[in-house]
Amino acid sequence: MNLVIFDDALKHLLRITRIVNSPSGNVLLVGVGGSGKQSLTKLAAFISQHNFFQISLTKTYNDNNLKEDVLELYRQAGPQGKQVTFIMTDAEIKSETFLEAINSMLATGEIPGLIPKDEKDILCLESKTLYQKEMGSAKGIEPSMLELWIFFINRVKDCLHMVLAFSPVGAKFRERAQKFPSLFSQCSIDWFLPWPEDALVAVSHKFLNEFHIDATQEIKSNLESHMGKVHDLVTEVCEIYFQRMRRHVYVTPKSYLSFIDLYKDVYKKKYGGIDVEESNIVKGLERLAEAA
Secondary structure (H helix, E strand, O other): OOOOOOHHHHHHHHHHHHHHOOOOOOEEEEOOOOOOHHHHHHHHHHHOOOEEEEOOOOOOOOHHHHHHHHHHHHHHHOOOOOOEEEEEEHHHOOOHHHHHHHHHHHHHOOOOOOOOHHHHHHHHHHOHHHHHHHHOOOOOOOOOHHHHHHHHHHHHHHHEEEEEEEOOOOOHHHHHHHHOOHHHHOOEEEEOOOOOHHHHHHHHHHHHOOOOOOOOHHHHHHHHHHHHHHHHHHHHHHHHHHHHHOOOOOOOHHHHHHHHHHHHHHHHHHHHHHHHHHHHHHHHHHHHHHHO
16 A cells, blocks of 8 residues: 555544454445545554455445354454454445444344354354463353353454544434444544645645656745645635535545545646657757758
């Protein structure tokens, strides 16, 4: 990943890392698209040495596929005792039933219909050794299946860390808060606010530093600062537009990255065009000199 870790991004990274390293640590990341929620979660999972999982969304992906994926995560977090970070974004929620399953998992640790009876017994027996080791049960006393099941669910809740990345834009965010309260009550909420100007300048410096611009370093630095100011100015104009026209236009960090890429493409084309014109003029002057 090509990341620019400015101060705000580092603070978010520290929060996410601290939460997913806590038992039963789940986090809700709230911010517009392109704020860096997924990238920072992947980095936090890598730092924490967690297994990172994100569903591979296809046209045929449905509730059953989600349950199969979650069941595999249960196996990793329960009997195997692995730390797992599971991220789900707005774009991956094909149906609100996905959120019903996640809401139930956060509230109780269980999803109705997830584990068949025979599979449940197998998972309990696989957790038996760990139960006796951690709970220190006396020799000769066999734990009941109910005790093993409760131990298994508690272990899953401790080791499987849910990261939800939602955008606050639109009515869906408010509706989900009402329909699925555990998504909010069982998660630590981290708000991704708009990038500050120094962060915007740091990002433009990162992407323009190795890009050839036929200018002095001072002009290049001014250009980097100007790009950050332009993005802030567009954000302010969007607010004015909303006040006048009552229509939202959102400018996200992803828009800013697209702005930088567009500038680089336009610069290459224009600079290349000047080179061609210069070459044509030089050739023309040479021929005029030969003719003279």
